[in-house]
Amino acid sequence: MYFVTWGIAIVGWYISNRNNNLREDRKEQLSSIETLKDDAYELEGLAVEYHTSSSRNKELEKQIKLKIQRLNQRIEIHQLLNNNSQKCVIKSLRKSITLDNFDTDSHYALTRDCKLDCVSAYIPLGDKPDETIRNRSLRPQSGARH
Amino acid sequence: MKVVNIAKDFSKYPAGRNKADGPYCGELFRETHLEPSMQDNKELTIKLDGTRGYGSSFLEEAFGGLVRAGHTPVKIKKLITIISSDSSLKEEIFEYIDEGGD
Numbered sequence: 001m002y003f004v005t006w007g008i009a010i011v012g013w014y015i016s017n018r019n020n021n022l023r024e025d026r027k028e029q030l031s032s033i034e035t036l037k038d039d040a041y042e043l044e045g046l047a048v049e050y051h052t053s054s055s056r057n058k059e060l061e062k063q064i065k066l067k068i069q070r071l072n073q074r075i076e077i078h079q080l081l082n083n084n085s086q087k088c089v090i091k092s093l094r095k096s097i098t099l100d101n102f103d104t105d106s107h108y109a110l111t112r113d114c115k116l117d118c119v120s121a122y123i124p125l126g127d128k129p130d131e132t133i134r135n136r137s138l139r140p141q142s143g144a145r146h
Numbered sequence: 147m148k149v150v151n152i153a154k155d156f157s158k159y160p161a162g163r164n165k166a167d168g169p170y171c172g173e174l175f176r177e178t179h180l181e182p183s184m185q186d187n188k189e190l191t192i193k194l195d196g197t198r199g200y201g202s203s204f205l206e207e208a209f210g211g212l213v214r215a216g217h218t219p220v221k222i223k224k225l226i227t228i229i230s231s232d233s234s235l236k237e238e239i240f241e242y243i244d245e246g247g248d
Contacts, residue, residue, distance in 0.1 A: 061161060065199030072232055083233070090234040091241075098201035103162040103171075 032078040039074065043067045047097045051114075056107040064102075068094050147189045150179050153196030160197055163207040172207030176215075180208065184217050184225060194230035205235070206242045213246025 046067065050060045072090045075081050081089065101107055152160060156179065157170035164173050183190040194200070212222050222243050228236045 069199040087234040103201045104167045
């Protein structure tokens, strides 16, 4: 009887500890996703500002390239996307902002209603991390944000 | 095999397509570092890490420009090895090599 009591206590502690770790892990993931979204929106703002400006802004060019690089590193560090999705998303993002009318003296202003492909490039970032979390068997907690 | 570290041997701020766009553009990088090895059929390793980011226009002009200059994608891929911690850059460069003539 003595051993059964201790056994139940240990098993109970193990389950409780495991659930706590999963909950903390999920919190960290969600926090990383929020930061990533903020970075992506900030990058969108810079890209729109750059491409709608009538003159070339070299400082903004440096900022945009650095932000894309950091966004990529953040996704990698927090393992928010699988390798193939990450390559695809970052490549599309970089091309949509920096392939044409970028880093050039013949820069011209695009109109506000002109479509910038960067929007479609980073939309998957909002969905895939959730998928990653699900794949890691982290069950959503009640009231948790999605 | 020759090794070119872009950040050390070219610039930490590679930018632009043509010489009119800036002093460290894709055209200049292609002419000074890529073309000589391609002409001599010598293998070349390019290290991309260490710069403050790349614009696609720089990458397209440097690597896609090799195809427009008359080198075949097969030859380019055989001679040039890309090393980068950002695998999306490597993939993008190979895309430009494959589509360079378009």
